[in-house]
Amino acid sequence: MIALAAALYGLSGCAAVQPWQKKNLGSPLMQFRSEQGGFDYQEHIDITLEQAEGGYTGTGGNCGCR
Amino acid sequence: MRISGCAAVIAMVFLTFCEVHAEDKYSGWVDYYQSNNGVRDTSPSVIISKDLNDQSSLLLKYDADVVTAASWDHKNSKTHQFYSRDCSSCHGTVNGITGASKDFWEHRQAITAGLSHRLQETDLKASYNYSTENDYRSNAVSLGMSQDLFSRNTTVALAFTNAADAIFPRYMGYVKDKDTVTYDLSLSQVWSPVTTSRFALSYGDQYGLLSDPYRWIIVGGNTGEPIAESDPDYLAHVTFSMFLNHYIMSEGSFLLDYRYYQDNWQVQSHTFGINYNQALFSGLEVSPEWRYYTQTGAYFFKNFYNQPEAYMTRDLKLAPFYSTQWGLSLIYPYQESWNLELRYLQYDQTSALDYSWYFYNGDTHAQSVQLGLTMH
Numbered sequence: 001m002i003a004l005a006a007a008l009y010g011l012s013g014c015a016a017v018q019p020w021q022k023k024n025l026g027s028p029l030m031q032f033r034s035e036q037g038g039f040d041y042q043e044h045i046d047i048t049l050e051q052a053e054g055g056y057t058g059t060g061g062n063c064g065c066r
Numbered sequence: 067m068r069i070s071g072c073a074a075v076i077a078m079v080f081l082t083f084c085e086v087h088a089e090d091k092y093s094g095w096v097d098y099y100q101s102n103n104g105v106r107d108t109s110p111s112v113i114i115s116k117d118l119n120d121q122s123s124l125l126l127k128y129d130a131d132v133v134t135a136a137s138w139d140h141k142n143s144k145t146h147q148f149y150s151r152d153c154s155s156c157h158g159t160v161n162g163i164t165g166a167s168k169d170f171w172e173h174r175q176a177i178t179a180g181l182s183h184r185l186q187e188t189d190l191k192a193s194y195n196y197s198t199e200n201d202y203r204s205n206a207v208s209l210g211m212s213q214d215l216f217s218r219n220t221t222v223a224l225a226f227t228n229a230a231d232a233i234f235p236r237y238m239g240y241v242k243d244k245d246t247v248t249y250d251l252s253l254s255q256v257w258s259p260v261t262t263s264r265f266a267l268s269y270g271d272q273y274g275l276l277s278d279p280y281r282w283i284i285v286g287g288n289t290g291e292p293i294a295e296s297d298p299d300y301l302a303h304v305t306f307s308m309f310l311n312h313y314i315m316s317e318g319s320f321l322l323d324y325r326y327y328q329d330n331w332q333v334q335s336h337t338f339g340i341n342y343n344q345a346l347f348s349g350l351e352v353s354p355e356w357r358y359y360t361q362t363g364a365y366f367f368k369n370f371y372n373q374p375e376a377y378m379t380r381d382l383k384l385a386p387f388y389s390t391q392w393g394l395s396l397i398y399p400y401q402e403s404w405n406l407e408l409r410y411l412q413y414d415q416t417s418a419l420d421y422s423w424y425f426y427n428g429d430t431h432a433q434s435v436q437l438g439l440t441m442h
Contacts, residue, residue: 017259024259029343029345033309033323037093040111041109049430051331053303
């Protein structure tokens with residue numbers, strides 16, 4: 001939590017990007033991987049083949065596939 | 067509680083014909099997976115995200131898996147080939163296992179319902195997921211909150227998930243539990259009109275039956291006894307991830323990501339991913355991607371066990387290996403509000419394992435194809 005607070009304090013000093021400058025950031029090309037279509041199934045397959053899990057999305061249940 | 071797939075889809079179709087808002091989104095996917103070890107999976111899913119008003123939205127999702135392992139011939143598997151015993155000597159009062167070759171398949175259904183509500187610069191989310199199979203049932207609750215800061219250039223998000231699972235293996239006559247708790251923290255930052263990043267930290271606990279009740283291990287070579295797999299009943303993991311997205315003025319973008327994973331079974335892994343997205347003519351988008359994954363083995367994993375040990379596993383997810391995955395996606399905007407997406411993934415795993423005593427005959431090589439239709 002201390003590290004998060006320090007990071008937020010540092011970020012508060014960054015030059016703000018104005019709303020009218022964010023047009024390209026809203027493009028589907030700029031979606032994070034976990035927000036793209038088909039990602040959930042890819043992650044579902046990956047956890048049946050690999051031990052690592054998490055780090056992309058914060059929700060969802062389990063299955064017997066592991 | 068049994069899920070009726072038909073009832074879930076009917077409810078979603080009904081919701082579709084309710085008043086439509088600008089941010090509503092409807093998508094349907096069919097995913098197909100196959101591997102060189104005989105595993106095949108077909109997975110349809112339907113997702114609806116619908117605005118209830120200016121501040122709240124509803125999420126409904128239904129997905130299913132039909133998994134076959136057509137080459138999983140119990141009687142002739144490597145675990146059995148050195149034994150000529152009666153089935154009940156190992157499987158107890160088993161009913162249904164005959165000498166005939168069988169295809170083994172599983173059918174899973176899951177439904178997720180979620181609500182999100184925006185209060186000024188704060189988003190609150192809650193969802194419930196129910197998943198059921200012929201030998202597994204999961205109930206999961208997720209709560210999340212995100213806060214926009216500094217003119218919406220910074221977003222901090224927290225999420226908590228608690229899953230309570232019941233495991234009731236076929237022909238074994240018992241029910242055991244597995245509980246999972248996960249905490250997620252992320253920080254997203256807009257650095258410039260063309261660059262964003264995200265840092266994420268995740269911690270998770272699992273407690274209960276973590277072994278696979280269907281896996282047995284031949285201990286001491288071909289004259290040894292089969293012993294049921296036994297993993298520790300507690301697993302804790304931590305994950306750190308970084309994501310960097312950069313827009314290119316020719317209507318393209320680079321997405322880079324890295325994930326570090328570590329657990330108390332001493333598995334450590336690194337995941338590197340890169341996507342390139344490019345818009346072409348008529349709105350068509352093409353996205354090649356590449357992913358590299360490497361992990362160390364669990365401290366109790368061995369290729370062969372010469373004598374019984376406290377923890378023994380045949381789970382190849384706990385072996386040291388690396389894998390590469392490459393893929394290609396095509397997104398075609400069909401009419402003004404529809405997107406058609408086709409995605410192909412090739413997965414190749416490399417290890418130094420001797421597969422003599424494993425059901426699988428070698429490292430996993432798999433392909434998946436995904437077809438999706440989205441209306442927004």
